[in-house]
Amino acid sequence: MSTKPFVVLENVGKQWNGQLGVEGISLEIEEGSFVALLGPSGCGKSTSLRLLAGLEIPDQGKIFIDGADVTTSAASDRNLSMVFQSYALFPHLSVAENVIFGLKVRRVPKAERQEKMERALKITGLEGLEKRKPGELSGGQRQRVALARAIVAGQRLCLMDEPLSNLDAKLRSSVRKDIKKLQRDLGITVVYVTHDQTEAMSMADKVVLMKDGHIQQIGSPNDLYNHPQNTFVAEFIGAPAMALIDSNIINGIENGNRIGLRAENITIVPLGEGRLSCRVSEAEFLGSETLIGLEHEGTTGLNVLQPGLSMLPSGQKIDITFDDQDLHIFNSAGESITGQ
Template sequence: MAGIKINNLVKAFGNVFAVKNLSLEIKDKSFMVLLGPSGCGKTTTLRCIAGLEKPDGGEIYIDNKLVNDVLPKDRDVAMVFQNYALYPHMSVFDNLAFPLKMRKIPKDQQKEKIAQVAELLGIEHLLDRKPRQLSGGEAQRVALGRAIVRNPKVFLMDEPLSNLDAKLRLYMRSELKKLQKKLSITTIYVTHDQVEAMTMADEIAIMDHGVLKQVSAPREIYNHPKNVFVASFIGSPPMNLISCSFVEKGKTAYLDAGAFSLPISDELRGIVKEKMTNTELFMGIRPEDILVKKEKGIKGEVDVIEPLGAEFVVHLCVGEQILLAMLPKSAGFTDISPGDIVFIEFNLNNLHIFDKKTGETII
């Protein structure tokens, strides 16, 4: 049993604020992914939780206990790093035994525990090898084993799969997720890979420049981003953001994007008017929510076509703007080529509107 609670965490290095007033709750036994671009403060947050950095402000609770002044070794957390440094001169067995020796666990119990963990991770046959005799994936599993072997309350993982090739990474992703559920250990996992975050997380916390931008389940983050940053960070290809102005003329209201205008319902008009700070907005539409047709709709010219296998991405020039549309291969529309004039329509059920000035979501 170990939930984690972070209250207003602040950490600065000189005049760089790596973490700004971060508050986050990680439920017991859950898998939280910290996601964000390079330098946004993920590792720093993790190191504060582990006790490897001293916060400049705020509180960290593990299992309802304030740990700000608790030494790293007494926090009962295990951290796995990107470059999982195994001790090169020690065998796999001795690498796994090391954390147990440090805790003065009797030899026979060490052996038993290592056997259990080795079986769990499928590394029984590697126990006599030295780290240099292991493949990347095997070394990664040994590093995990070393973290698991002492039953920590919390796992902290900092891009643990980033040294692996794509195929192994995919495999280890699902293995890790299964393992975490089996062991029921509260885990915080850092990555800048959104696919990793979407597939592994119970909840995703997205950071930017030290600030937490949203915490939600993966699907919620994708379907209901709270701001432009999250909307454009999650999704590949990214959401189309179209500059537009809110215009009212008599009984009707519309979003004027220059090259085209989008009439909006009375209901939507009410919401936009209530929430906007001024009339400058962004329309947000995901590539899969753009329909491409041969007639009727907003006119666009095909610029580039990228086949991705199961679907293809079409780059369209609409006025000054390039919009990306993602079409399934089955769309039966494979005969379009660069230079063709097409017509597009938005799936308005999934239209997003953002306030340009604040970056906050309106709908």
């Protein structure tokens, strides 16, 4: 194995009629890792994936897969598979025909085709459904057919474009585990686009958070949660996200900066003993805990978590406190200046 990472994007950019698609995308993906491209809609994560897949050709930059420059190669020459958001299953073909479609196109001998299909269907738990048409399957089964089609050829790189967004919430969490297990068992590299941070944080080894066509931060889920590089990351990651507080309303912090603070690091103290006194705006019972929204001038998204059922009436005044070591400090440009 070469020391160069499996997939490399170097300063890749793509524009449409002068409108920005993505710009300056540089990314390295190790073989066998699970990378999630995360961001709000329109941030360029799908565009990045399509550039990597070869469905779009970049205006600038270079793309390498397994050491080869594939910047302008056709999609079929990149030795990858893809799972589409809509699954893109051919409705007139049966499950079996859908799965082996690519093998047939590549003129794989019939016996081998059959063997590979059976293995793929076994892995995805679709045995017995070979003869069904996609229209006769449930959403979850269709999703698994799309997965089977992606893994049947044995490509080392698999791209997934929001594969879970058409499933209901309950199914989503179980399929999430299935995909992660599949990726680990097969040892394939997965690049996974999602707008759902739970998916990204729970599955990925490396999360790439994007906004407006630019990468905001690349790091492990832990990095993004605990060391956000800027206020966008801070306000995007976590549920509830980090609260941002103007530094001038808290004593002992350099002026002109903004302070990030997570709900779990805030404690409620008796009136008069806190570092900040605010008003309760709403309370939301989540089961094991209650999320209490707080209001104060110069703050956004300030929340505190209380164990169990603890519905405080809105408008009630409470005092809160926190440790300096839990604070994330951002400069006026929104970049983190917390010593790491």
